[in-house]
Amino acid sequence: MRYHIHRRAVLTALLMSAAGAIVISRSPALAQSDPLPSWNDGKAKQSILDFVNAVTREGAPNFVPAAERIATFDNDGTLWVEQPMYTQLAFALDRARALAPMHPEWKQKQPFKAVLGGDMKALAASGERGLVELVMATHAGMTIEEFERIVKEWLSTARQPRFKRPYTELVYQPMLELLAYLRANGFKTFIVSGGGIEFMRPWSEQIYGVPPEQVVGSSIKTRFQMRRDIPELFRLPEINFVDDGAGKPVGINEHIGRRPIAAFGNSDGDLQMLQWATKSGGRRFGLIVHHTDGEREYAYDRKSRFGHLDKALDAAALNDWTVVSMKDDWKRIFAFN
């Protein structure tokens, strides 16, 4: 089965919000001597340690005050698994199936017919328009609290098809250590994802240690209304912002209002964020997670349906960004390994 889904189409489609649930404490047990125990010694690990050392040593030429130590992380493929499809797309498909009994007309109507028949090729053929329709039908039409509950419930039962585990367990242990290491060195860590802001916020703090106010993502519009004297925010079937590609620096500026000094991604959707963070003078750090381990995770880059990494890989060489080979640089990938 071959099909192609445009990343922007999926993102536009996934403009949503709210995931969570499986509350597993995974504070990495850092060895006193090694803040990054799941990383193999090598150039990648060393480049991280060197950067943090350079910007945190008071009086050193590249010292950066703590308030300006902003680090931004992509989510899908950088902090957690994005294959065989973005988690949020899996959520949208499950949600459409759950809602189908209330929509008998979906049996004859694309993109719903494709979803209900499991025909991914036809879903892809419905294009951005079809995906947006799918997302609006599954992510809008309720209050923000209702959506949060729906996402949490889904995450508590859904399982990733290959690993048979909750999606929130499929986060990269070396990246959790990196997040914690940066925070221990005065950094403020943000997520800047093409995924839906309200799909991530319900679980970002428990899983990543990143509170809701430090999550930036795509979004649909909401409307404030009083219902029986109770204020509520109602989710509308209308795109508000697509936080991907050239949208990432825009989202960073709007939400954070400071320029990051370090950025972490894994795909062409992160190219402009990496440029924005690193090409600004002073000591800066860019890092790309390269999915090279088909055995322990997935192997893909230039022609992948999700997490397409082509231009950003070329730019990494030109700009001296660190490219992490998951196979070579990571001792283990998941906490359960």
Place this chain on the structure above:
Amino acid sequence: MRYHIHRRAVLTALLMSAAGAIVISRSPALAQSDPLPSWNDGKAKQSILDFVNAVTREGAPNFVPAAERIATFDNDGTLWVEQPMYTQLAFALDRARALAPMHPEWKQKQPFKAVLGGDMKALAASGERGLVELVMATHAGMTIEEFERIVKEWLSTARQPRFKRPYTELVYQPMLELLAYLRANGFKTFIVSGGGIEFMRPWSEQIYGVPPEQVVGSSIKTRFQMRRDIPELFRLPEINFVDDGAGKPVGINEHIGRRPIAAFGNSDGDLQMLQWATKSGGRRFGLIVHHTDGEREYAYDRKSRFGHLDKALDAAALNDWTVVSMKDDWKRIFAFN
């Protein structure tokens, strides 16, 4: 001279960003025994102390964990003076005058003709459309760094007409103490203003202790672009978001992703923010700054051109929000008093 300018029109018009400069350290010297020394003893002050005590005492029925202690503050009229006009409007007028030599056509074209002739009545008559045009001409067409520099330079020289002082000195000392008191009790303080997000960020940290990432406001769109291999964010003459009235809960949700437990405002533009924060169950706190002191500041409410306070004043009585009389509740208003 009578004229009327719609608040929304001004806000839409003031959708901008960037002020700063006058770096005066004003950390309030808190008396050990009294965290709010510029407040007179009375119901208003007591209601603040009672609320903070109730939500911070571990084990108490209304205890709120520190991570959820979100407090949101309006800016114009709540933290600093908004008369005889919003500071950002004064900035836009000065900026239009400065740019006029490059635009000979403005002499014949509204709203610029009105601005250059000092005809506020004609400016008001140009309506929302005229004000938006004024703002776009003065706030867009440069990078975010250029705009920040322009705002800082303006603030370093501009003087408020009545007090003959820099605008950044016309902040309310009791409110600075309140911000500091809340932070000392584990609160995260945010600004949620109808004013331009990038007009406030350059100075919010120095003046209020609120870092850029905790400022929410109105905005125009920006575009990411590479120019001679240098990434930049360019300000476009297009409205992105109006953070006023029913837009405030929307902006709060998008930026913070948590519901405030305390909100502070002074006008009808803050009504929905106060509803959103306080009508959610649990111990909550709403406060309205009532401008009752024509001698030391300004006296206005139900029919004011800027800071119109009518529905929100009625709602305060219904919802048990604290109404602060500047005349009676504040021992002093400015640090220089």
